[in-house]
Amino acid sequence: MVQAPTxxxxxxxxxxxxxxxxxxxxxxxxxxxxxxxxxLERTAKGELIVNPPxxxxxxxxxxxxxxxxxxxxxxxxxxxxxxxxxxxxxxxGAILSPDVCWVSPGRWDxxxxxxxxxxxxxxxxxxxxxxxxxxxxQSLQAKMQEYLxxxxxxxxxxxxxxxxxxxxxxxxxxxxxxxxAELSGEEVLPGFLLNLGRVWG
Numbered sequence: 651m652v653q654a655p656t657x658x659x660x661x662x663x664x665x666x667x668x669x670x671x672x673x674x675x676x677x678x679x680x681x682x683x684x685x686x687x688x689x690l691e692r693t694a695k696g697e698l699i700v701n702p703p704x705x706x707x708x709x710x711x712x713x714x715x716x717x718x719x720x721x722x723x724x725x726x727x728x729x730x731x732x733x734x735x736x737x738x739x740x741x742x743g744a745i746l747s748p749d750v751c752w753v754s755p756g757r758w759d760x761x762x763x764x765x766x767x768x769x770x771x772x773x774x775x776x777x778x779x780x781x782x783x784x785x786x787x788q789s790l791q792a793k794m795q796e797y798l799x800x801x802x803x804x805x806x807x808x809x810x811x812x813x814x815x816x817x818x819x820x821x822x823x824x825x826x827x828x829x830x831a832e833l834s835g836e837e838v839l840p841g842f843l844l845n846l847g848r849v850w851g
């Protein structure tokens with residue numbers, strides 16, 4: 651009688667917040683495939699970032715924003731839009747997952763099948779990051795600057811706790827808006843207006 655090989659026991663490992671683990675691009679792909687319940691990111695230096703699942707309030711707000719972007723995208727029918735489950739390999743080597751993003755048709759169509767891969771080798775033109783209660787504002791601001799440095803044209807850092815939006819534009823200073831009623835996609839997303847009344851709630 652041949653015994654089936656036993657599966658190794660899975661152990662949980664607690665990592666201190668100040669401990670940084672470095673992974674290669676190949677190792678990151680394996681980790682991401684094995685931990686689909688987590689949102690994993692990789693810095694340009696190869697450090698692993700583990701983001702736990704969001705709370706219901708963040709999930710509800712994401713849904714409201716994605717719904718509005720989806721309606722615009724259906725009418726515009728150009729480029730590709732993504733939610734937070736998609737990761738992108740930026741030119742600096744980081745793999746980041748914006749909460750919501752859009753890639754222009756010129757950038758997306760220029761990618762080869764290999765470059766699209768699991769984590770497309772492109773920086774989205776438009777990115778949105780939500781600040782949850784556990785998020786450091788400074789780290790999110792640094793992340794938004796990283797998007798701009800790697801080719802993003804427009805970004806929104808939305809802080810629902812304080813009802814503040816920081817607008818990031820390529821080559822311009824950051825604009826801080828207090829309790830805006832709506833946000834414009836400007837020339838990057840022509841005709842897109844985000845109704846924040848449906849998002850703040």
